[in-house]
Amino acid sequence: MIDPDTDLVARAGRGDRAAAQALMARHLPKMLTVARRMLGDPAAAEDAVQDAFLKLWTHAARWQPGKAKFETWLYRVTVNKCYDRLRRRGTARLEEAEEVADPALPADSVMENAALAREIEAALATLPERQRAAILLCHNQDCSNIQAAEILQISVEALESLLARGRRTLRARLGHLKDG
Amino acid sequence: MGTADEVLSRAAAADDAAWLDHALKGLPSVPVPAALETRILASFEVVTERRKRGLAGAVDRLAGRLRDAVWPGVPVWRPAAALALSLALGIAAGTVFPLEDMMADGGEQIASIALDAPPAFDLGENS
Numbered sequence: 001m002i003d004p005d006t007d008l009v010a011r012a013g014r015g016d017r018a019a020a021q022a023l024m025a026r027h028l029p030k031m032l033t034v035a036r037r038m039l040g041d042p043a044a045a046e047d048a049v050q051d052a053f054l055k056l057w058t059h060a061a062r063w064q065p066g067k068a069k070f071e072t073w074l075y076r077v078t079v080n081k082c083y084d085r086l087r088r089r090g091t092a093r094l095e096e097a098e099e100v101a102d103p104a105l106p107a108d109s110v111m112e113n114a115a116l117a118r119e120i121e122a123a124l125a126t127l128p129e130r131q132r133a134a135i136l137l138c139h140n141q142d143c144s145n146i147q148a149a150e151i152l153q154i155s156v157e158a159l160e161s162l163l164a165r166g167r168r169t170l171r172a173r174l175g176h177l178k179d180g
Numbered sequence: 181m182g183t184a185d186e187v188l189s190r191a192a193a194a195d196d197a198a199w200l201d202h203a204l205k206g207l208p209s210v211p212v213p214a215a216l217e218t219r220i221l222a223s224f225e226v227v228t229e230r231r232k233r234g235l236a237g238a239v240d241r242l243a244g245r246l247r248d249a250v251w252p253g254v255p256v257w258r259p260a261a262a263l264a265l266s267l268a269l270g271i272a273a274g275t276v277f278p279l280e281d282m283m284a285d286g287g288e289q290i291a292s293i294a295l296d297a298p299p300a301f302d303l304g305e306n307s
Contacts, residue, residue, distance in 0.1 A: 012224070015228040015231070015232070017221070017224065017225070017228075020221065020224045021221065024217060024220055024221070028212055028216075028217065028220070029209065029210070029212050032210050032212055032216070033209065033210045036210045037207075037210075045210075046213070046216050049216070049220075050216065050219055050220055050223065053220045053223065053224075054220075054223045054227070057223060057224045057227040057228070058227055061231065113208075114208075117206075117207050117208055120203055120204065120207060121207070135200070135204070136204070139197075139200045139201045139203075139204040139205070140204040140205065140207065163197075164193065167193065167196045167197060167200055168196075170196075170200060171196050174203070177203070
């Protein structure tokens with residue numbers, strides 16, 4: 001399988017700014033989305049993603065194609081940066097996240113969608129970090145189970161177990177949305 | 181083949197997965213702030229600059245080691261100047277007195293010694 005990013009990474013490693021810009025345009029939105037939903041805090045998500053890209057620039061010159069798909073590696077770095085921040089932050093954030101969901105928002109459709117999104121994000125925030133990462137990668141980022149397992153550095157069976165537990169928790173929290 | 185409960189539970193799990201897929205993909209996309217892009221590109225410039233300086237530093241260190249081996253304890257320019265001067269002298273000498281000219285003027289000497297001739301030198305054995 002040919003990795004579409006190999007050439008860009010090599011050029012970025014040689015100091016090619018245009019290649020760095022192209023890599024950023026291709027991957028930054030996805031990494032920021034994962035980080036934002038892992039951390040629930042825009043500023044922390046931006047810092048995590050910036051750290052991930054800094055690691056990319058530092059390693060680009062030594063990148064060895066064929067070892068791992070570049071995107072898988074970058075997701076892994078981003079998710080690990082998020083884990084670092086979550087561990088530093090402790091559990092305080094979870095309590096705040098639970099308070100975000102407010103079912104009594106105006107019935108206007110835009111507001112309704114925004115409220116729905118907030119409720120889903122709040123439910124996601126209550127998941128343990130590994131379950132949250134697994135759910136996000138598979139259900140939000142379109143990663144296959146194999147790719148998500150590689151990103152999280154676990155077996156596919158372990159990933160499926162994380163997914164099953166995460167789905168169960170979300171069903172319990174968001175069941176009223178599903179049934180309604 | 182599982183029991184009816186297992187089949188139902190698997191169907192429910194598949195249904196949950198499909199619903200979750202739909203719900204999470206429907207979440208609004210996260211906009212990328214321009215300031216973040218600028219910061220990330222700035223970090224690229226910093227890393228690239230540092231890497232270049234790292235290469236220049238490696239060349240400096242190599243030059244320093246060579247200088248210490250040739251002429252320890254002096255600035256790099258001195259062994260470099262000495263090398264340049266000797267090269268210039270060599271090239272000038274080669275230009276003024278080309279090797280072909282010296283070979284062409286019949287200046288070669290051929291030594292021939294008859295193997296049965298008595299030695300031309302006396303080490304004092306007969307005295």
